Amino acid sequence: MNENERDQLLEKVMLEYGDQLARLAYAYVKEEEIAKDLVQNTFIKCYTKISDFRHESTIKTWLYRITINECKDYLKSWAYKKSRMIEIYYGNERSAMSTEEEALKKWEMGRVKSSIFTLPTKYREIIFLYYYEELKMEEIAELLGLPISTVKSRITRGRDRLKQEVERREIYEQ
The missing domain is CATH 1.10.1740.10 (RNA polymerase sigma factor, region 2, helix turn helix motif)
Structure with missing residues (x-):
């Protein structure tokens, strides 16, 4: 080239x-x-x-x-x-x-998106790639060098943790 x-x-x-x-x-x-x-x-x-x-x-x-x-x-x-x-x-x-809050607000508003940053990196990266970049599980597995089963379990666990964090925030904001 x-x-x-x-x-x-x-x-x-x-x-x-x-x-x-x-x-x-x-x-x-x-x-x-x-x-x-x-x-x-x-x-x-x-x-x-x-x-x-x-x-x-x-x-x-x-x-x-x-x-x-x-x-x-x-x-x-x-x-x-x-x-x-x-x-x-x-x-x-x-x-x-904070800078993070300003960036989140600019990027898109919402509790779920800001809650993603509370996740450990191994869940945050997979949730981000799967839901926001719309990569397939196979692509994520290839990209991160992980077995597909690990990607699936991290998506499930990340979703569960995200749900808990969003619910926790809702309780404290009332």
Whole structure:
């Protein structure tokens, strides 16, 4: 693939999948600017590694996998851990509405969607991919490198936990 073809492909995937990848990254890191940076890293890797793409999956699935790996690497990084420690030590001195709440409000209103962020990552990522990105269970299994039975059980358990969280919030908001 020559440079011009790579440029055209990158432009196409950025337009087609950019917003979806940003939402996916945000589901992991819960910070809009960092999510955008991680998606930018995804597109850089896409551009440099497109010749390695073996077409064993769709390009969308490949980009999701890169984004998920970028997010997981970030969450393991010293920069993330340091920022979390500073936040805990000094307290969260944000406005009455947190960045997460503002992003959720912009993204779409609703108790269920905000409750998703309370789920552990292993449930949150599967719920997000299944319900919001509308991926099939088989695609999720391939994307995350999990058996289909694990995906099914995590969807069920994630749904159950989500239901409990929504009910808990309803009780406290009355």
